[in-house]
Amino acid sequence: MSRIPDKILDEIQQRCDIAEIISNYFPLKRAGRNFKACCPFHHEKTPSFIVSPDKQIFHCFGCGAGGDVFSFIMKQEHIDFPEAVRFVAAKVGVRIEIEQKEQAPGGYSVSSALAKINELAAWYFYQNFIKDERAEYARKYLQNRQIDKESVEKFRIGVTFDLWDGLLNFLRKRGIKDNLLVKSGLVIRNAQGKLYDRFRNRIMFPIFNGQGKIVGFGGRILASTKAEDTDKQPKYINSPETDIYIKGRNLYGFNVSKEFIRRQDSVVIVEGYLDCIIPYQFGIKNIVASLGTSFTIDHVRLLRRYTRNIIIVFDSDAAGEGAALRSLDLLIEEGMNVRIVRLEPGFDPDAYVRKYGQEHFQEMLTSAKSLFDYKLDLLLEKYNKEVPEHKTKIAEEMLGIITKIKNAILRTVYIKRLSEVLAVPEGVLLVELKKIKAPVIYNRVFGATQNSQAYKVSKIAELMLMSLMFENAELVPEVKKVITYDEFSDPVIQKIAKHLFASNDKDLKPTALLNRINDQRVSSFISNLLVTDLGIKDRKKSFEDCIKKIKKDKIQLRLNTLQRQINKVQQSDEQGMKVLLKEYHYLKKEKGIYEKTSKKEN
Numbered sequence: 001m002s003r004i005p006d007k008i009l010d011e012i013q014q015r016c017d018i019a020e021i022i023s024n025y026f027p028l029k030r031a032g033r034n035f036k037a038c039c040p041f042h043h044e045k046t047p048s049f050i051v052s053p054d055k056q057i058f059h060c061f062g063c064g065a066g067g068d069v070f071s072f073i074m075k076q077e078h079i080d081f082p083e084a085v086r087f088v089a090a091k092v093g094v095r096i097e098i099e100q101k102e103q104a105p106g107g108y109s110v111s112s113a114l115a116k117i118n119e120l121a122a123w124y125f126y127q128n129f130i131k132d133e134r135a136e137y138a139r140k141y142l143q144n145r146q147i148d149k150e151s152v153e154k155f156r157i158g159v160t161f162d163l164w165d166g167l168l169n170f171l172r173k174r175g176i177k178d179n180l181l182v183k184s185g186l187v188i189r190n191a192q193g194k195l196y197d198r199f200r201n202r203i204m205f206p207i208f209n210g211q212g213k214i215v216g217f218g219g220r221i222l223a224s225t226k227a228e229d230t231d232k233q234p235k236y237i238n239s240p241e242t243d244i245y246i247k248g249r250n251l252y253g254f255n256v257s258k259e260f261i262r263r264q265d266s267v268v269i270v271e272g273y274l275d276c277i278i279p280y281q282f283g284i285k286n287i288v289a290s291l292g293t294s295f296t297i298d299h300v301r302l303l304r305r306y307t308r309n310i311i312i313v314f315d316s317d318a319a320g321e322g323a324a325l326r327s328l329d330l331l332i333e334e335g336m337n338v339r340i341v342r343l344e345p346g347f348d349p350d351a352y353v354r355k356y357g358q359e360h361f362q363e364m365l366t367s368a369k370s371l372f373d374y375k376l377d378l379l380l381e382k383y384n385k386e387v388p389e390h391k392t393k394i395a396e397e398m399l400g401i402i403t404k405i406k407n408a409i410l411r412t413v414y415i416k417r418l419s420e421v422l423a424v425p426e427g428v429l430l431v432e433l434k435k436i437k438a439p440v441i442y443n444r445v446f447g448a449t450q451n452s453q454a455y456k457v458s459k460i461a462e463l464m465l466m467s468l469m470f471e472n473a474e475l476v477p478e479v480k481k482v483i484t485y486d487e488f489s490d491p492v493i494q495k496i497a498k499h500l501f502a503s504n505d506k507d508l509k510p511t512a513l514l515n516r517i518n519d520q521r522v523s524s525f526i527s528n529l530l531v532t533d534l535g536i537k538d539r540k541k542s543f544e545d546c547i548k549k550i551k552k553d554k555i556q557l558r559l560n561t562l563q564r565q566i567n568k569v570q571q572s573d574e575q576g577m578k579v580l581l582k583e584y585h586y587l588k589k590e591k592g593i594y595e596k597t598s599k600k601e602n
């Protein structure tokens with residue numbers, strides 16, 4: 001099913017070491033034959049992410065993520081399978097020749113089709129902006145904001161007009177099918193089935209992913225001649241989530257700022273599009289915008305390859321709110337070094353830079369306070385530390401932050417500071433600190449991984465049989481002789497068996513299945529199976545026992561169904577009942593065979 005030949009996949013895998021590839025992203029610790037780390041795909045404090053160099057797979061026992069090197073790169077870089085293969089191939093120096101037929105229409109995955117549509121749309125918006133006379137108002141607006149031509153090009157800013165079908169017609173003319181248009185989120189289908197543009201009369205900001213592909217758009221309303229119309233519209237709207245645009249996964253501007261972030265070893269995080277574009281234009285290049293979403297593990301993963309030093313710029317109105325500060329908890333827990341700048345009332349970064357200039361803004365960034373100091377100052381403003389109840393309140397809140405800091409030295413320093421400020425002995429604070437249990441789970445962070453919880457198989461016999469087949473591929477034809485794939489009750493095992501039995505490839509490796517079956521549950525199951533030692537001793541006996549047990553269970557299941565049917569027709573349908581009874585007795589006997597033999601062997 002993969003469009004890249006197995007031979008090439010094999011060659012790439014032979015040349016690369018999954019542990020080496022993964023350790024480019026974060027350090028791995030040796031643990032026996034394997035390596036361990038805290039999982040990059042969910043938030044955790046004790047490592048449950050295992051990398052097996054022998055089997056060339058990874059598996060997380062926490063969230064169930066797992067697979068081979070391609071699965072890892074897909075998840076880590078948020079790219080699809082063919083892209084991941086190319087990515088790894090480039091690293092290990094394997095050339096991939098793309099056959100002509102692979103480029104045929106329909107050969108593209110939905111994600112690359114959507115990226116292409118976004119690319120076309122961005123081009124359309126941009127052409128509107130630079131060429132069309134209707135864009136005069138938009139051009140004036142950006143001029144007033146001092147956004148120069150270079151920035152317009154760099155961030156590919158564009159404009160849509162007050163039309164219901166401007167983009168729609170443009171894309172249709174280029175042969176894009178309606179269902180893909182709707183999937184892209186750029187076009188909406190109403191209840192009558194009619195299509196229309198989502199973004200109308202707006203300045204358009206393409207949202208790029210880390211690789212520079214456009215995954216979505218944000219649009220800022222343009223004041224129109226019909227003023228009362230504009231009032232009803234929200235100031236900003238964004239693309240809905242699509243196959244390639246998932247909120248909380250990207251940071252706006254990251255594609256153009258990442259190299260500066262690396263060089264300066266720090267990142268400035270602001271809120272909106274213009275808050276990012278204008279400082280960037282004025283020379284603050286290590287800047288990204290969060291677009292108002294709270295921080296996720298994906299953001300941390302994106303940033304920590306470049307820096308651990310984060311400077312958050314708050315507008316003055318948001319700065320005092322507990323919610324804004326709490327949204328930083330995750331960053332602290334993931335070991336990021338967070339500092340905060342609060343702008344004076346009435347300013348956002350965009351207005352600030354325009355009024356005071358880049359140097360002044362840079363000074364503010366340099367003198368940013370640590371989250372600890374920032375919060376302490378806020379609390380000291382709010383409470384009177386001489387009042388015992390207030391003192392307790394301040395201590396509680398501050399200890400809440402300290403407990404999240406991973407670095408023990410830093411924790412000690414902060415305890416000491418807090419003790420001085422509040423005039424409370426360090427020992428007392430330490431006792432209080434111990435009482436605070438670190439919060440266990442952050443649901444908002446887990447949102448994305450919740451669905452991919454480690455896959456659990458209920459039938460141990462099916463699991464063992466799979467494990468045996470994975471270890472000895474020669475067993476596959478043996479199993480195939482006595483069991484059909486649909487005799488497995490577990491849906492994931494059924495799927496794997498179907499592929500295994502259908503393949504005539506004698507050397508089919510389990511990891512090759514990972515790439516053929518594009519299913520999260522399957523990858524999770526296989527990687528789990530490969531890193532877990534089921535402790536099977538007598539292989540031959542286990543093999544036979546498993547088959548008997550599976551057969552027996554299957555028959556029992558059918559017997560239960562028959563029993564229910566018999567009860568139902570007992571009174572009404574004598575003929576039907578006879579047929580059912582016949583099957584019932586037959587199966588009962590057959591089941592007996594498996595039971596006897598297994599008892600004898602025990």
Ligand SMILES: [Zn+2]
Nearest residue numbers: 039042060063
């Ligand atoms: Zn995990």
